[in-house]
Amino acid sequence: MVFQSIMEVSTTTLTTTIFSAICAYSTTRIIYLLYFHPLSHFPGPRLAAISNLWYAYHWFSGRYPWTIEKVVHQYGPVVRIAPNELAFFTPQAFTDIYSPQHKNLEDFVKTDFQNRGKDLGGLIWEEDPVRHRNVARQIAPAFSTRFTRTLEPIMHEHMDHFVVKMNDMSMNGNGNGVPLVRWTNWLAMDMSADLAWSEKMHQMRDMRDSVNLEVLLNFNFFAVVLAVFKRFPLVTPLQYLFAPFGKITLFSQMEKATRKSVLQRIEQRGRTEHPDYFDHILPAKSPYPSSEKELLHIGSVALQVMFAGWGPMADLFYGVLVLLLENPETYQLLTKEIRETFSNYEEIVPGKTLMSLPYLHACIEETLRMLPSNNTGLPRISPGVVVDGLYIPKGTHVQSCIWALARHPDYFHQPLRFQPQRWLPASHPLYDPAFANDHLKSLHPFSLGPRVCMGRETAWTQAKLFLAKVLWEFDVFAVEGQAVDLEKDLRHYGFFDKPEMHVRFVAVAR
Secondary structure: OHHHHHHHHHHHHHHHHHHHHHHHHHHHHHHHHHHOOOOOOOOOOHHHHHOOHHHHHHHHOOEHHHHHHHHHHHHOOEEEEEOOEEEEOOHHHHHHHHOOEEOOEEOOEEOOOOOOOOOOOOOOOOOOHHHHHHHHHHHHHHHOHHHHHHOHHHHHHHHHHHHHHHHHHHHOOOOOOEEHHHHHHHHHHHHHHHHHHOOOOOHHHHOOOOHHHHHHHHOHHHHHHHHHHHHOHHHHHHHHHHOOHHHOHHHHHHHHHHHHHHHHHHHOOOOOOOOOOHHHHOOOOOOOOOOHHHHHHHHHHHHHHHHHHHHHHHHHHHHHHHHHHHOHHHHHHHHHHHHHHOOOHHHOOOOHHHHOOHHHHHHHHHHHHHOOOOOOOOOEEOOOEEEOOEEEOOOOEEEEOHHHHHOOOOOOOOOOOOOHHHHOOOOOOOOOHHHOOOOHHHOOOOOOHHHOOOOHHHHHHHHHHHHHHHHHHEEEEEOOOOOOOHHHHOEEOOOEEOOOOEEEEEEOOO
16 A cells, blocks of 8 residues: 555656646746747747647648738737748848858758658659759750740640630530639640640540549648648658548549550650650650659659649639629720631641730739739748848748738738739730839749749740630620638639639620
């Protein structure tokens, strides 16, 4: 009995000691983070200063870009959003973080936010500046103006197929309209896969998602979970509770499909129906991959090129139509410009005429302003330099918020309204001097520096072709009775989770 009593007292004492130690450590750490940490003088939510819980909650909510926009309005141009992380939104900060480089190596190194595993770097996910530079140099010729022109027939093929499918639905009297998210996803990925490695996914033809698209859509939220849980190493296993278990088999299906596609494309080198980006990822005269690791890397790069072509373009195709339909006057002005420029559908090619249409260009610029795709903050690690006049200690994580910049009244007049005229030259009849002081050159929807999006010229070509062909061929209407509100209904995880909107494409009688 005496021994049992001693053990009970010892256990109670040990528990009390451990609890007291945890409380003392937590209290000390909170005091340090609030008052003595190198970032303690930067404003921001108190919870964000002492814990990553604030950061995690707002990412999981799907409203992270809106939250950063709110806190910069509340606290100013630089906000502490985590114990060791700052968010900037000014034009100067964007330039200071992403432009500095030495020998094409960025000074601000990419964080592990988008790390997807060993040997899966390549382009988008690669943290190492040297490895990223080497891959970027290798495939940069694939995005040159000259090579982009050789890919234009592929773009036409998929755009024309989209137009044909919409025409068929119009002829069949589909009163319920077309689900725009679904069809713009199919169009963007069909085209991107063909451009990347000559793969025919036939999603528009078959009217069903490919396994690649299914994985992206079903694991959009979980991708953010994996990124955020890096900040909570002690509870990392809990991240798998958020996995969509009913869709786990899709991963293995995608891996098998990707491996098969890569092997087939390697065998087809020099014998494809048309040029593609894979010609530069693994040129025809390159030796066959010597290991599974090398094969995995090649497949990862090809997938990243395809995904990078799908996501932003699907957002742009969807976003520009929704914004135009929400603004009938703008829709009419753009339609008028397109139909007065081209006398028939066949004239719509990516030549000088299409590229120079001012209102078409302005509508796309305005869509990129209101719905930018790079809303992850593009986090980087400070080398210990000045950002927008403030010294940022070495090792501090910093990120930008193009979303907040594009919607801030200090930089854009009527920032929450879709106003393409802000992008028009002063000589244009629709130019409005009310927008003369907008900071148009401060927005970089394709980023800056060594990691600038190499496919920006291709993106512009696709966007202009899409709008010109669709609006020449169809009158587009939103199906009545819908209550789609982008400001309230959009969510952002790894990429935008867009509210479905049904539209009718009515062929123009000529």
